[in-house]
Structures are given as structure tokens and as C-alpha cells.
Amino acid sequence: MGTWDIGHFDNDTAADFSGSLDDAAEADRPGILRETLLRVARTEEYLDSDEAAEAVAAxxxxxxxxxxxxxxxxxxxxxxxxxxxxxxLRGLAVSALDRTLREPSELLELWDESGSGPAWRADVLRLRDVLVAGGDAPGAGGESALG
Structure with missing residues (x-):
């Protein structure tokens, strides 16, 4: 995992994801974010770290x-x-973050192995709190946006 800090964009995968958003037409960017979040939220088997890092950035x-x-x-x-x-998209983002923080998740494992797992997890949970407080997210009276 090419990372330099615990921030949501402080890794090669998230930085590359940002570049792909920049390369896309502005009108396509919301759909890219939705598909990225949806792919992770729907993953039931082992979650690849690159997919999870993109979802956290999204x-x-x-x-x-x-x-x-x-x-x-x-x-x-x-x-x-x-x-x-x-x-x-807020509810879908919450679902993707919840999946990223649930085993089996390679990104979660890598952060735990690095020793920075608690700090990284706290940052992701702060992000989740903002999404839930924003409404239309599970836990805020909204329904999951997996459909």
C-alpha cells in the first residue's frame, strides 16, 4: 500500500482515483462516485484494498x-x-464505509498491521458521522441507497 499518511487521499490509489475524476466529464463525476461506493457497499466477500481506498476517497x-x-x-x-x-449518495457512502471497516477487508487489515489502524479508523468514523448527520444515511432516519 503506497501511503504517506492516514488522510483519505494520502495513498496512491486515492490519488489515482482523483486523477480519473479529473479526466472525466463533470457531468459523469457523480455517477463515478456512485459506482465506486456501490461496488464496495455490495461486496460480501474479501474487499480489496484498492477498491476500499477509492470508496473512502469517494x-x-x-x-x-x-x-x-x-x-x-x-x-x-x-x-x-x-x-x-x-x-x-450520503447513505451509500455510509454503507461503503461500514463495509470497509468490516472484515474481511484488506484495507482494514493493512492499517491494523501498520500500527496506525486506530487513528485511521477514527478518521473514517468522523467522516461517517458527517455523512449520517447530513441526513439520508442509515442511522439518520434514511434508508440504505444500495438499490
Whole structure:
């Protein structure tokens, strides 16, 4: 795992994902985020670390548009703007984060092996809290957006 810090974009996979968003037409970016989150949320078998890292980055972009969300200002995030995202992506982002934090998850295992697992997990849970507080997310009276 090519990582340099615990931030949501502080790894090669998330940085590459940001580049793919920049390369896509602006109108296609919400769909890319949705498909990335959906792929992870629906994974029942072993979750690959690259897919999980992309989902965490996608969830950070969704959370950035929530009340209380932090803007993505890192140089490793997308350079091009993310258009207004539909609120139902919040629930899907929560589901993807929940899946990332549940075994079997390679990303979870790698962070736990690194010794930085608790700090990384706390950052992901803070992101999840923003998404839930933003509404339309499981735990906030909304339904899961897996469909």
C-alpha cells in the first residue's frame, strides 16, 4: 500500500482515483462516485484494498458537500470541481464505509498491521458521522441507497 499518511487521499490509489475524476466529464463525476461506493457497499466477500481506498476517497468527496463536512483541499484530491451531489449518495457512502471497516477487508487489515489502524479508523468514523448527520444515511432516519 503506497501511503504517506492516514488522510483519505494520502495513498496512491486515492490519488489515482482523483486523477480519473479529473479526466472525466463533470457531468459523469457523480455517477463515478456512485459506482465506486456501490461496488464496495455490495461486496460480501474479501474487499480489496484498492477498491476500499477509492470508496473512502469517494465518501470524503460526498461528505465535503454535507453540513459540517470538510472541503477536500489536499493536493492529492481532485483538481476539477465535483458538481452538487444527490443527497442519497450520503447513505451509500455510509454503507461503503461500514463495509470497509468490516472484515474481511484488506484495507482494514493493512492499517491494523501498520500500527496506525486506530487513528485511521477514527478518521473514517468522523467522516461517517458527517455523512449520517447530513441526513439520508442509515442511522439518520434514511434508508440504505444500495438499490
Amino acid at each position: 465518501a470524503a468527496l460526498v461528505a465535503a458537500q454535507c453540513p459540517g463536512g470538510e472541503p477536500v483541499t489536499t493536493a492529492y484530491g481532485p483538481d476539477e470541481p465535483i458538481p452538487a451531489l444527490p443527497p442519497e
